[in-house]
Amino acid sequence: MRILQFGATGQVSRAMIAAAPGRAVLVPLSRNDVDLADEAAIEAAIAGADCDLVINCAAFTLVDKAEAEPEAARAANALAPAAMARACAARGLPLIHLSTDCVFDGALDRAYREDDATNPLSVYGATKRDGETAVLAWEKGVVLRVSWVFSRFGRNFIRTMLELGRARDELRVVADQYGCPTDAVALADFILGAAPRWTAAAAGDPAFGLFHFTNAGATSRHDLAAAALARDPRTRARLSPIAKRDFPEPAARPLNGALDNSRVSAVFGWQAEPWTSAVARAADQIIAEGLDT
Numbered sequence: 001m002r003i004l005q006f007g008a009t010g011q012v013s014r015a016m017i018a019a020a021p022g023r024a025v026l027v028p029l030s031r032n033d034v035d036l037a038d039e040a041a042i043e044a045a046i047a048g049a050d051c052d053l054v055i056n057c058a059a060f061t062l063v064d065k066a067e068a069e070p071e072a073a074r075a076a077n078a079l080a081p082a083a084m085a086r087a088c089a090a091r092g093l094p095l096i097h098l099s100t101d102c103v104f105d106g107a108l109d110r111a112y113r114e115d116d117a118t119n120p121l122s123v124y125g126a127t128k129r130d131g132e133t134a135v136l137a138w139e140k141g142v143v144l145r146v147s148w149v150f151s152r153f154g155r156n157f158i159r160t161m162l163e164l165g166r167a168r169d170e171l172r173v174v175a176d177q178y179g180c181p182t183d184a185v186a187l188a189d190f191i192l193g194a195a196p197r198w199t200a201a202a203a204g205d206p207a208f209g210l211f212h213f214t215n216a217g218a219t220s221r222h223d224l225a226a227a228a229l230a231r232d233p234r235t236r237a238r239l240s241p242i243a244k245r246d247f248p249e250p251a252a253r254p255l256n257g258a259l260d261n262s263r264v265s266a267v268f269g270w271q272a273e274p275w276t277s278a279v280a281r282a283a284d285q286i287i288a289e290g291l292d293t
């Protein structure tokens with residue numbers, strides 16, 4: 001199994017690279033190899049690759065910065081996956097793409113299912129939604145919507161909370177914003193496990209299409225921060241719950257971004273680990289490897 005991967009330095013990219021040995025030969029492409037703004041380079045990379053499947057782990061993920069740079073966000077999050085889908089379709093290759101809870105407005109009072117209407121509140125969410133549409137136009141396209149990704153690899157909310165927990169006396173964290181944390185290591189494990197099925201399946205197989213993929217259970221940003229800080233004997237910040245309206249940011253986020261994982265369980269038999277144990281493990285790893293404090 002040979003997998004061409006867009007993205008080499010990001011959180012999910014690095015989780016994939018760490019998990020691949022013995023399961024797949026991964027060929028990661030960094031920004032230096034192919035810039036997502038260069039559609040012709042994307043198409044050429046796929047056209048010339050010796051691979052059975054393509055995965056896109058690269059994206060413009062700076063949610064606030066995307067408000068100020070909508071064209072760059074659109075190029076990376078919408079036009080680049082469209083180019084990948086065209087090139088994969090030309091060769092019959094499955095394309096696995098990652099999307100986000102930010103395609104939703106958060107107004108529902110339950111976890112979102114794949115067929116719920118999207119209504120992004122931000123440039124990031126809108127461009128990711130357009131990327132989904134382009135990938136799903138290819139009948140061997142797969143979109144995995146994930147949310148609140150964490151791991152020992154790179155920047156994420158857990159690492160930020162652990163660093164601020166050591167640096168500050170008080171940490172004010174929003175308690176009315178809900179979502180499902182996603183362990184990048186579990187995501188990498190799932191993708192590598194499902195890859196043989198995607199490469200063998202014919203168009204029309206239920207393994208293709210749109211899936212929500214997170215750890216089990218939803219939580220608030222505040223309770224997620226509390227779970228991370230509880231792992232660190234050196235944390236000193238007092239954690240204070242605040243309302244999202246008291247933490248203004250350039251881009252709006254869905255207040256409810258919880259995703260329902262029933263479909264990925266039904267189609268792939270995937271058993272999601274509760275977010276609590278996965279977050280505790282990742283926090284322990286981040287602490288053991290050293291924090292920027």
Ligand SMILES: NC(=O)C1=CN([C@@H]2O[C@H](COP(=O)(O)OP(=O)(O)OC[C@H]3O[C@@H](n4cnc5c(N)ncnc54)[C@H](OP(=O)(O)O)[C@@H]3O)[C@@H](O)[C@H]2O)C=CC1
Binds near residue numbers: 010154
């Ligand atoms: N992180 C999260 O909480 C969530 C992430 N997702 C989605 O999951 C996927 C992976 O996210 P994650 O691993 O966290 O992202 P990261 O921000 O950790 O990594 C993004 C990657 O994209 C690359 N990249 C960005 N712009 C370009 C460009 N113009 N050309 C080439 N490469 C580029 C970056 O390269 P470089 O290092 O050179 O900048 C980096 O390798 C994305 O599709 C994201 O939208 C969905 C929900 C939540």
Ligand SMILES: Cc1cn([C@H]2C[C@H](O)[C@@H](COP(=O)(O)OP(=O)(O)O[C@H]3O[C@@H](C)C(=O)[C@@H](O)[C@H]3O)O2)c(=O)[nH]c1=O
Binds near residue numbers: 063147156157174221
């Ligand atoms: C630093 C900090 C954050 N927060 C909360 C509020 C804020 O909305 C949220 C922002 O954290 P982050 O910047 O880590 O997260 P954010 O950029 O909103 O994360 C999103 O990233 C993109 C890529 C996605 O697709 C989403 O699923 C989601 O994971 O954390 C606090 O309440 N207090 C704080 O001191």
